[in-house]
Amino acid sequence: MQKKSFAATVSGICTVVFVTLITVLADLAPALKNWLRDTFTHHWIGKGVLAAGLYVLIYLLVVKTARKLPEDGGVPLLRALSFAAIFGAAAIFGFFLWETIGK
Amino acid sequence: MTDFLKLLLVSHVVLGLLGVAAFYACWMWLLKAAPPAGLLRKASLKGALFFVLSWFAGGYYYATYYGTAVKDVIKKGQYPWAHSVFMEAKEHIFLFLPFLAITLAVVLAAAADGLEKNRPVKSAAALLAGTIAILGIIITLAGATISGAVR
Numbered sequence: 001m002q003k004k005s006f007a008a009t010v011s012g013i014c015t016v017v018f019v020t021l022i023t024v025l026a027d028l029a030p031a032l033k034n035w036l037r038d039t040f041t042h043h044w045i046g047k048g049v050l051a052a053g054l055y056v057l058i059y060l061l062v063v064k065t066a067r068k069l070p071e072d073g074g075v076p077l078l079r080a081l082s083f084a085a086i087f088g089a090a091a092i093f094g095f096f097l098w099e100t101i102g103k
Numbered sequence: 104m105t106d107f108l109k110l111l112l113v114s115h116v117v118l119g120l121l122g123v124a125a126f127y128a129c130w131m132w133l134l135k136a137a138p139p140a141g142l143l144r145k146a147s148l149k150g151a152l153f154f155v156l157s158w159f160a161g162g163y164y165y166a167t168y169y170g171t172a173v174k175d176v177i178k179k180g181q182y183p184w185a186h187s188v189f190m191e192a193k194e195h196i197f198l199f200l201p202f203l204a205i206t207l208a209v210v211l212a213a214a215a216d217g218l219e220k221n222r223p224v225k226s227a228a229a230l231l232a233g234t235i236a237i238l239g240i241i242i243t244l245a246g247a248t249i250s251g252a253v254r
Contacts, residue, residue, distance in 0.1 A: 001224060005210040012206035016199050023195040042166045048158070048198055055202050078210065078227040082234040085203055089196045089238055096191040100184050 006074040007062035012081045015055045020088035022047050024095050108168050115161030116246065118153045123239035125150030126204065126232050129211070133218070133229035140215035147211045150235075151204035158201055165194065177252045185252030193245040196238060203235050 001009070026033040026043060033043050040046030070077075104112075125146045132138045132146075177186040210228055218225040 001210070002213045005213050008206040008209035012202050015202045019195065019198045042170075044194055045162065045166055047195070048162065051198055051202065055205075073224070075223040075227050078224070079230055081203070081206065082227075082230045085199050085234050085238065088199065089192075089241075092195050093188070093192040096188045099191075100187040 001069065001074040001078070003063055003066060003069065006066065006069055006077070007059045009074055009077045009081055010062050011055045011058040013077065013084050014058050015051050016081070016084045016088050018054055019047065019051050020091055022050070023092050027095070027099065104168065104172070108164055111160045111164040115157045115164065116243075118157035118160060119239065119243060119246075122150045122153035122157060122200070122204065123236055123243065125153060126207070126239065127236040129207070130229060130232035130236050133225060133232055137219040138215070138225065140218070143211045143215045143218075144208075147204070147208040147232075151201065151208045154201045154204045158197070161197075173253060177249065180252060182252040185249050189245040189248050193242050193249070197242055200235060200239060200242070203231065203238075207231050207235065 022032075026036060026047070036043040036046030040049055128146050129143055129150065132143055174186055174190075177183060177190070207228060210224070210231075214221065214224050214228070218228070
């Protein structure tokens with residue numbers, strides 16, 4: 001895998017994890033949700049803007065600073081991105097299901 | 104609902120479906136022994152663009168109209184879980200898709216040629232394309248559920 005692909009993969013993993021965490025945390029901590037709303041006019045817009053910013057920032061950081069790619073070429077990370085998305089989606093769905101029926 | 108909002112609502116569905124179709128195609132091509140490099144690059148790039156445009160179209164509708172005019176109708180209706188589970192999950196899981204799509208487009212831009220000789224990248228890319236397509240299908244079905252709950 002080339003450096004740009006590696007950087008995009010790392011960014012993707014970080015962004016998926018970030019979206020999952022901020023989704024859960026913002027619902028559990030009204031202060032965070034209010035901050036997102038007050039700063040970005042809507043909490044969901046804030047999550048999207050921050051996710052996009054994180055993706056770009058990490059991509060640029062990795063492209064600029066990574067000197068050597070891992071020996072496996074980063075392929076396990078590309079696979080890990082898919083699993084992060086699957087588990088993140090399951091976690092988000094499960095969280096809102098719990099909020100609806102469990103609370 | 105204004106005509107502009109109706110246009111945005113329809114657009115976000117159509118663009119989302121085009122994105123899902125693009126990545127479903129990438130998934131099927133990546134499962135071939137010799138994936139077509141040119142088609143993979145074009146489809147993944149277009150699919151990523153479709154998801155970003157769907158994000159903006161749906162996002163404008165959601166942020167300016169859904170919260171004030173639709174959400175309460177669903178929550179007070181027969182199927183309040185359509186909002187509290189399906190809409191909440193859909194709007195957040197969707198945030199993954201543009202970034203997953205862009206990542207795959209970047210990987211394929213560099214690696215699409217010679218995938219038949221690079222089986223580890225081919226299989227990891229196929230897994231990601233399939234994940235994007237399936238998540239997109241699930242999000243589409245969630246959207247249909249929400250629409251049904253409004254009526």
